[in-house]
Amino acid sequence: MRTRLIVPSLLVVVALALGACSGGGGAPSSAKDTSPIKIGALCDLTGATADVGVPYCQAERDYVEFINGQGGIKGRQINLIAEDYEYKVPRAEELYNRYVNQDKVVAIMAWGTGDSEALRPKVTQDKIPFLSASYAEPLIADVNATPYNFMIGATYSDQGKILLKYFKDNWKESRAPRVQFVVHDSPFGRSPIEDSKAYGKTIGVEFGEDVIMPGGAPDLAPQMLPLKSNEPDLLIFNNVAAPTAVGAKGARTAGLKSTLGTVNWGIGETTLKVGGEAADGMLGAGAFAFLDEDKPGHKEIKDFNERKSVNWKTLPVNYVQGWVTMKVMLEGVNRVDGAITGENLKKALETLKDYDTGGVTAPITFSEKSHKGNVSTKVYKSDAKDNRWVAVSEYIKAQ
Secondary structure (H helix, E strand, O other), X not given: XXXXXXXXXXXXXXXXXXXXXXXXXXXXXXXXXXXXXXXXEEEOOOOOOHHHHHHHHHHHHHHHHHHHOOOOEOOEOEEEEEEEOOOOHHHHHHHHHHHHHHHOOOEEEXXXXXXXXXXXHHHHHHOOOEEOOOOOHHHOOOOOOOOOEEEOOOOHHHHHHHHHHHHHHOOOXXXXXXXXXXXXXXXXXXXXXXXXXXXXXXXXXXXXXXXXXXXXXXXXXXXXXXXXXXXXXXXXXXXXXXXXXXXHHHHHHOOOOOEEEEEHHHOOHHHHHHHHHHHOOOEEEEOOOOHHHOOHHHHHHHHHHHHOOOOHHHOOHHHHHHHHHXXXXXXXXXXXXXXXXXXXXXXXXXXXXXXXXXXXXXXXXXXXXXXXXXOEEEEEEEEOOOOEEEEOOOOEXXX
């Protein structure tokens, strides 16, 4: 009887000893983490900027599918949780709280200026790397104030400066060129004005009063007519593609012969499709190469879409932006040393130095001192007849 009592006791001791040497559920403590890596995305699919937001968000999803098809990162799949926030700040805040507190994401792919600015304190507090499609200067101007905000596109301010520099360098008259901004009535629209004007005045550019574009207006000729009395030499639109095209039509209907210009979200195929001849000859500061430029970094985009029977020639430059932005974020994830947490991902992103996107952008660099990944863009000129934008400069660095 004693033997029968001793043997079970020994088995219990052995079992307890084995349990002490293993992790939860009996798995070895050295077992590799194979759980999905969760990343949140704020997408505008139905709001005021959906014309560029839809292809951008689709590209984010597609790049994740592309990487997961190659086995993911560190043997783990990427779980992108992407929802429409309708370009509304309260909705963005609601989704952010859910992504961070319930879904436990390690990073967020963000979108607009207003929501990105509103979320800055939470992003810092929660230590969540936040890679925004808003290129507003304040988001990354002081890395100590916004240590978890990152940006790969040149800021709207830098793009405005580059466009002004290009225009002034090619100005042929002895008098100073006159410039006016025509902008979306939002933090996004107004973002480049102050910095661009401050720079422009140092190079001999004069500025007229800003024109605010009413949301959803089908005709902007009434807003353009007052400019006839002192016609500007350059009108710079800061809006998304379709409204920029409406603005171009309004300027031409009002009889303005001004050179038209735009930055980032106004430069694209949609501007030409909607604007037609009115948008012909428009100048644009663009940080991302169009697919018809056939850069090495475009190959993976083209190959992926061909495998899915999608005609890549129909994809706008905003799709390229979304693809490359997600690519940079996941390059950071791949470089994480240790557990994939917000803090470790921030450190990993800060190791990117002259990161080569295959010519789709200027090389991207982050550091502990700066999260402004890119300060250069090319200047493009639109060809409405061929429905394309043609680079008329090499990369120009913001002053």
